[in-house]
Amino acid sequence: MKLAEIKKLKVYSLLFIFFLFTLFFSCINLNECKLDSSKKYYCFNDIKAINYVEFGENGTFKHYYRKGNTELSHIGRWRENDEGYCYIELNEWKDFNEKGDNYQEFGNGILYINGNFLNMSPDGESSYSFKKSD
Numbered sequence: 488m489k490l491a492e493i494k495k496l497k498v499y500s501l502l503f504i505f506f507l508f509t510l511f512f513s514c515i516n517l518n519e520c521k522l523d524s525s526k527k528y529y530c531f532n533d534i535k536a537i538n539y540v541e542f543g544e545n546g547t548f549k550h551y552y553r554k555g556n557t558e559l560s561h562i563g564r565w566r567e568n569d570e571g572y573c574y575i576e577l578n579e580w581k582d583f584n585e586k587g588d589n590y591q592e593f594g595n596g597i598l599y600i601n602g603n604f605l606n607m608s609p610d611g612e613s614s615y616s617f618k619k620s621d
Contacts, residue, residue, distance in 0.1 A: 520573040520600050528617035530606050531585050538583060540598075540605070540617055542575075552583035552590075558588065561585050574599045574609075584615045 506577070524542040536554035542565055543549075552559040563579035580596025584607075598605040598617070604615040 522567060522575055522600055522605075523619055529620060530615060531612040539620075548577060550581065550583060556583045556591045562573055573601070575605070 507567055513520065513608050521576050522542060524544055527539045527541045532539040533554065536552060538552045540550045546566060547562060549560060549564045560580075561581050563577055564576050565577050567574060568574050574597050577596040577598065578594070580593045582591045582593060582596070598607065599609050601611060603619040604612050605619075606612060607615050
């Protein structure tokens, strides 16, 4: 083989390895996709409010909200998605985050797991995300 052909073969080999590497990492979810039920998750969208969700190992959750004289809480059930997606499903979810007393009741809700955050949408962190306590 000539030197030019060897160099060309090396370039093609490197491109092929890069392609395989890229294909492999595009097929796996690199997010930390496990809920830490030993911690509370706080929402900091309103600095005058205390707003958190805590999860029990037994599949229950408590959502607590307090701002001034308004104190709200509810208990429901949660489960991790079992189809390989990175979110938890909540029943009887009430969204205290934006409106306090004027909350919305969704019946069922989804929080997307992304490392230390639980997000309201799959788009990532927002002011309405819940952050895992230290």
